[in-house]
Amino acid sequence: MSVLHNPVTTKELRSRMRGRRAFVVLTIYLLLMSGFVSLVYLVYAAAANNPFGPDPRLAGKTIFGTVVGIQVLLVIYIGPAFTAGAITGEKERQTYNLLRTTLLPARALVTGKLVSSLGYVFLLVLASLPIQSIAFLLGGVSLIEMVVAELLILVSAVAFALIGLFYSSIMRSTLAASISTFATALFLTVGLPSAALIILPLIGGVFFNPVIASPVAEVVLTYIGLMLASTNLPATIVISEILLLQEDALFYTMQTIGGYTVTIFSPWTLYLVLYTLLAVILYVLAVSRVRRIPDR
């Protein structure tokens, strides 16, 4: 059953786009984003201490960063809200057993729910691209920055949506699935970096103790920091951007640390690998959960 002919996708999209709700939400989202971007620009312009107005390149970067930030919030916290209720909603509506006694494969049910939920999230992301493109009018943002940012957002949208879908497949209520999904999203975006910020200086304190400090430890610590950053979308975007701007490094750069020349990879590449892997694992788990004949 192909994605295009998946009855669940057709049904879900038809229901979601029926009536005014979807269009009202889209309009409000774009109005809020436009208002926020305008506000950021005005604040930035007012703060710029320049008689000829703000530096357009820096203004472009600020707008680009604002839109990407909103898109990040959208895919991490709003997207999973759609999928967390996708399968539990069927259970609560008492339609899940009807679906499970049809010939619809578990894979088609999970894919249909995923595609239809992501379809709307991607619609919101795509609709915000014209606002994001204002940054190009002002300058200061390269095409490659935009491509990398959107690639990260695309993979994050799929992975975070699958976190919601996984919890939806194993839990009975949408409330429980939503709470678990948000808790996981918070852990990945806030909890893990906070823990790293607390733990890394402690480890660093040991390694950089003048008595036992070693260049190898410094390199290892740098790699641990990079890998941890690669698990967090905001950190990945910020560090990748810094490496791109300061070192002109899209994929990697060579740095001298403690007398050693080491390869510093840009975290977005590892982020894409990790979250693609996470997405595949969650998809397989959700499908096997839906496929299984329960014993109670």
Add this chain to the structure above:
Amino acid sequence: MPTIIDIQNLTKRYNGLTALDDLSLSVDEGAVVGFIGPNGAGKTTTMRVLTTLLQPTSGSAWVAGHEVTREPQAVRRAIGYMPDFFGVYEDMKVWEYLDFFAACYDTPAAARPGMIDDLLALVDLGHKKETFVEELSRGMKQRLCLARTLTHDPQVLILDEPASGLDPRARIEMRELLRELKHMGKTIFFSSHILSEVADICTSIAILEAGQLVAYGDMEEMKRKLRAHRLVQVRVLGSLAPLQEFLLRRPDVHSIAAAPEADLPRDAVRFDFSGDDDALSALLAALISQGIPVLSFSEETGDLEDVFLQATRGIVR
């Protein structure tokens, strides 16, 4: 008739509670089987196992020759299932609802519009095709759900309490629909609490109590089997005394009752008779030959409630 549902030693336990206890049952193709029993007897559990929704603790079940846990997709192709509690997609139109499920059953897109019209005509919802499901009455939703079970033309319909929660008119419509499906040659396995309705359309009944099958067989045969004695009512002209004296001498007559103790007309007597049809006929001939002026001589047909109460008596405490 070949067997289409075969249940062998099916047992289901949940947390120490035995919902099904070594249940064995087979249903012939084309049969309409009423699956009756009190709440908690295990009817829904049996149906959930048959419809691939529940893993049994032990035992096996086959539907259309396919084992339910090993070949679930083949079983799903053979069955149409209507659960006791089911939801509908309220924001869909009636035709969209059927189109969605037809697609889930791999029905080709080109074949669906005609099939949907036929199904809606069958369940008398043709005029509601473009209506949103949320606007349908309970009875209409029930009929729509029944139409949904038919989108892939299954051999077996497994219906859990199809008439529950319906008003009398909707119940009659549902019964007529099941009768129509019976004429279409479908095997129908359905549970109900409304025993009189089961009696109207079933070819067989299975009585389940405390997870055990306490009685199963052909409808009429079951009634006969479960009634040790037949109830006979006789009305005579004039005094009842000669009749009562005659009956008291008969070893196959028991529990003679008359008005005012019994709820009977003043000229009638009712008694239990333990003989077969020939003996009953001989009894009537003997009454006539004794010169007893018989006005009417009839056997009271017991209803299914009697059968059910008799079959389940004493099992659940």
